[in-house]
Amino acid sequence: MKVYDVAIVGGGVVGCAIAWYLAHCSLDILLLEKREDVCCGVSKANTGILHSRSYWTPGTLKGEMHLRSLSWFERAFRELGLSPLRCGALTLAFSREEARYLEVSTKSEETSAEAAILSPKEVLAIEPRVNPEIYAGYFDPETMVVSPFALTIALAEGAALNGVEIHCGKEVIALESSGRFLRICCSDGTAYHARFLVNCAGASAVRLAQNLGDSLPSLSFFRGQYFVLDRECQGFVRCVLYPVPTEKSKGILVAPTPEGNLLLGPNFEPTQGEDTATTREGLLEVERGVQRLVPDVPLDRVITTFSGVRPALPERDFLIAFSPSLPCVLHLAGIESPGLTACFGIAEYVGELLARRGLPLRERNDFRFRVPSRAFRECSLEERERLIREDPDWGKIVCRCEEVTLAEVKRALRANPPARTLDGLKRRIRVFAGRCQGSFCGMHLPRILESEGGIPVHGLQKSGPGSFYVLRRDEVATYAEVR
Template structure:
C-alpha cells in the first residue's frame, strides 16, 4: 500500500515527486517508458517563459509566473543548466503594434516583472540578426533557457534520494476504486494507493476518463517540429526570439540553447497519434519558412538534426490541476502544454501541498534539498583536470568527440541512482551523441560501456528501451556456423 502513486515520469510528475518527497510517506512513480523524460519533456523548446502570454486569471498564467520565479534557485539547488537570457517578441508591422501592447499589458497584469516595449533601433542593437522589417519588440528580461533533460532527471534523482520509488516499463491499464484506496492495474501487476496523481502527458485524458463520468477531458496531441543547428551558429542570437502569438501558440522561435546550439521551432500540427513524433518534410519546410520571418539569414543549412515533440493540448487551453470531483483521491495534472516546463516546479509544489493537507503529512527532518549533477571535466582548470585523470583515468578517455564526453562521465551516468540503461539515456545525461555526427562515431563505444556496466550482452542494449535493439544478429558467428556445417 502506497500513500501516493504518481503516473508519469516527465517533468511534471518528477516535480510532484520531488516536492512531495519533503513529507513522510510511501511514494511511487510509475512510468510506461524505460527512463524518466521520455515523452513531451524530452522534445520541447527548452524555454523558461516569462509569463506574458497566458490568459490573465488562468491557472496557466499563475503557474507560469510562479514557476519562472522558482527555476533559478531550483537550478542552483539541483545543479542543472539554466540561463536567464531574456526573450523578445518581435512585431513586424505598425498594424500589429496594438497586439504587442496588449501582450505587454497582459504580462503586467500577470505579474511579469521588468517588461518593456523596445523600438526598432534598440531591438537591432540587442539582436542584429532580427529581421530588418521588425518595428518593435516586447522585451522580457526574466525569460530563460534550460536543459529539459537535466531538469527532469535532477528532480527525479532528488526525489529518489528522499525515498520516492520509481518503476519503469510499467503501463497503466485501469483503475479500481475500493474502500479508501485505489488499485492501479498495470501490465506489470497491481498497485494499491491512497491517492493517485495523473501526470501522464498526452495520455492524461485517457486515464482521467477511466475514473470520471461527471467531466470528460479531451487532449489533442499537437506535434511541433524542430531543427537544431550546429554549435558554430551559437552566436546567431543571444536572446529567445519569438514571433507575435497566433491562435496555435507563440509561433516559431529562434533561440540559443544552454549548450551553445541554436534551436528553431516549433510548428503546431494537431494529430491523432499520441506517439506520433515523426518529422515530415512539409512540417520542416513550414518551420523554415516561418523562422525566416523574424530573423534574417538564418543559417538553416547548418542543421545537425531535426525532431518533433508532442504537446498535450486540452480543448480549453488550460491546465487541469486538482482532485477529480467524482473520483476522490484522484488528482489530475492534465493539459500541461507550453508553458508546462516553466510551470512544473509550481505545479509540483501545489500538488504536494494539496496532498499534505488532505493526508496530514508531516515534514521530514532529514529532507535532502540539494543534488549534485554529473561532473563535467570541461568546467575544470587544466590542473584540476589532470589531477582528475590521475585519480580516475576514465576521465581521460574521450568517447564522444563532438561533445567531448569522457568515459568517466558515461560510467557516472549509468551508475547514478535511476541511471541510464540505453543509448538515449546516456545521451540525455551526458550529451554523448548530441553533437554534429549525431552518434555516428560514439554509439559502438557507448554500447560497449553500457553492456560492461550493466553486465549484459551488447545485443540487449537498446536505443530507447522496448524493442529498439541495435544488434539483430552476429555475422561472424553465423559465418562460422556455416563453415563448420
C-alpha cells in the same frame, strides 16, 4: 504489504516535479513510469523555455500555475544544481498591428519589471541579425532556457536522493479501491498500494482516467517540429526570438540552448496521437517562420530534426481535478505549454490539494540537495588533469563532439534513475547529441553498456521497446572488436 502515501503515474517533468516537491516532506512516495526511463514523453521534445511573467495567460489555470512557479525558480535551481541560460527574450513585431500587441502586453500588471518596448535601432543593437524590416520589439530580460532533459532528470534524481522510489517499465492499467487505500495494477502483472494517486500521464492521462471510470474531455494532439543547429552557431543570437504569438501558440522561434546549440521551431499542426515524425512540409514551414525573424539563419548547420506533440484539451487549459468516482485520485490533463515552466507551481498546487484531502505535509529537516555531476567538457585543464589522475576513465573520450568520457558513461549507468538506452545516455551526458550524431560514440557505446550496464549488445535499444541498435548477429562481433 507496503502502502505508499502517494503514487505518481508518469515520469515527465510534471510527475518528477511533484515527486521532488513531496519529497521535502516525511512521506513514502512512489513514481511509476511506463517507459524504460523518465523523460521519454512530451517533456523530452520541447523548446525548454522558462517563460517569464510577461508571457503568462491571464484567467486560466495554466496562467495561475505559471505565476506560482516563478517564485520557485531560484530555490529549485539551487536545490537541484541547475544553471539555466539567463538569456532574455525579444518579441519581434513587423507591422503596426503586431506592435499594438506588444503595447497591450506591456500594460499587464504581471509584466517583468525591466521589460520594455524597443525601436528597430534598439532591437538591432541587441540582436544585429534580426530582420532589418523590424517595426518594434519587446525585450524581456527574465526569460530563461533550460535543457528539458536536465530539468526532468534533475527532478527525478533529487526525488530519488530523498527517498522517492522510481520504478520504470511500469504501465498503470487499472485501480482497485479497498476504501482505505488503492491497489494499482500494472500491465506486467505487478501491483502497488497507495493512499493517493496522482495521474500525470501526459498524452495518456485522459485514457488512464477513462480506464479508471472517469470521463474527462478527449485530448487533441498538435505537433511541433524543430531543427537543431550545431554548437558552432553559439552566439549567432543571444536572446530567445519570438514572433508575435497567435491564438494557437507562441509561434516559430529561435532559441539558444544552455549547451550552445540553436533550436528553430516549433510549428503547430494537428496530428494523430503521439506521432513524432518530422515532415518535409513541417520543416519548410519552420524554415520560412525562422527566416522571417532572422533572414540569414545558418540552415547549413542543421545537425538533426525532431518533433514534440502537445496534448491539448478543447479549452486549451490545464485540468487538475480529483476523480469524481475515487476521491483519492487526482487527474492532471492537458498539460501543454507552459507545462515545463509551470511544473513547480503545479507541484505546489497538487501538494495543497492532497493536503486538503488529508495528506500530512510535514517538512523534513534532512532534505538533501542534489549535487550535479561535472561534465568533462566544462572542466578547466587543471581540473581535467586532476580527474584523470584520480581515475584514468576520465581520460578516455567516448564522444568526440561533446567530449564525453568513459567515466561519465559509467556514472550515468549507475545513477538513480539509471540510463538504460542510448537516448537515456544522450539526455544525461550528451553522447549522440553532437555534430556526428553518434557516428563515433555509437561504435563504442554498445560494448560499454554491455560490460558496465549489463545490457547485452544484441538487446541494446536506441530509445525504448523495438528500437534495437544492433540489428544483425554478425554486427555484434563488429562492436565486440572496438576498443
